[in-house]
Amino acid sequence: MPVTTRDSAAAERIRQAAIASFAEVGYGGTSTRQIAKRLNMSAAAMYPHYKSKEELLYVIALDGHRGVLSALREADDDALPAADRLRTVIEVFTRWQAEHHELAKVVQYELHGLTREHYRTITAIRRETSAVLATIVQGGIDSGEFTVAVADDAVLALSSLCVDVCRWFPSRTHRDPVALGRAYGELAVRMVR
Numbered sequence: 001m002p003v004t005t006r007d008s009a010a011a012e013r014i015r016q017a018a019i020a021s022f023a024e025v026g027y028g029g030t031s032t033r034q035i036a037k038r039l040n041m042s043a044a045a046m047y048p049h050y051k052s053k054e055e056l057l058y059v060i061a062l063d064g065h066r067g068v069l070s071a072l073r074e075a076d077d078d079a080l081p082a083a084d085r086l087r088t089v090i091e092v093f094t095r096w097q098a099e100h101h102e103l104a105k106v107v108q109y110e111l112h113g114l115t116r117e118h119y120r121t122i123t124a125i126r127r128e129t130s131a132v133l134a135t136i137v138q139g140g141i142d143s144g145e146f147t148v149a150v151a152d153d154a155v156l157a158l159s160s161l162c163v164d165v166c167r168w169f170p171s172r173t174h175r176d177p178v179a180l181g182r183a184y185g186e187l188a189v190r191m192v193r
Contacts, residue, residue: 011049013039015063018056023102027057027113057110058118064100064107065125071096072132082140083189089136090158090188091181097165098177104166130155137192146192154192161187 017038021030032053036043050056075092076085097104111122133155140146148154161184174180 008049010045014046014049015056015060018053019060019102019106022057022060022106022110027053027106027110032056054113054115054118057106057113058115058122060103061107061111061114061118061122062125064103065122065129067100068093068096068104069125069129069132072129076132076136082136082143082145083193085136086133086140086158086192087185087189089132090162091185093159093162093181094165094184095177095181097162098169098174098180101166101169104163108163108166130159133158140192148192157191158188 014035017035018030021035021038030053031043032046033043035053035056036046046056050059071092072089075088077088078085080088107122111119114122134151137146137148137154137158138151141148141151146154165180165184169177169180
């Protein structure tokens with residue numbers, strides 16, 4: 001875990017500027033100088049908060065992945081039938097990707113900039129996120145509610161559907177994260193039945 005002062009207002013401003021820049025031109029296309037310039041500060045002013053650009057990416061990726069995992073766990077209610085659980089969780093997953101589309105774009109598409117150790121930490125959280133969906137899909141298969149043949153294939157398709165939202169949202173036809181979440185929730189249920 002990095003040693004940072006992420007709780008400070010300055011650290012949060014740096015994080016937000018980095019998210020905007022990483023989402024716009026990519027991690028590789030962004031320098032610490034460019035991030036600092038967005039904030040009218042010197043690049044050296046960033047280092048008390050983040051030791052490196054990679055540490056900044058890691059903190060962003062960690063916060064983003066933990067945020068989506070927490071949202072899915074909070075939305076999942078194992079007392080509901082599998083179809084209702086899946087619909088609800090996919091709605092939340094889609095809505096999170098849309099509402100946080102810049103952050104989501106960074107945490108989904110810029111992980112190549114992480115050190116091996118940091119990447120392992122992030123992929124462990126990604127596996128936990130997939131496990132939320134896998135538990136629901138496998139439960140639906142076991143109960144006979146879902147007819148999909150292989151749970152892992154369905155989880156991959158559903159995850160890909162949700163994650164891709166951050167790449168294009170918003171668009172001319174889709175600007176409401178809640179409506180998009182509802183549509184994707186319905187599509188998810190149709191996919192597994």
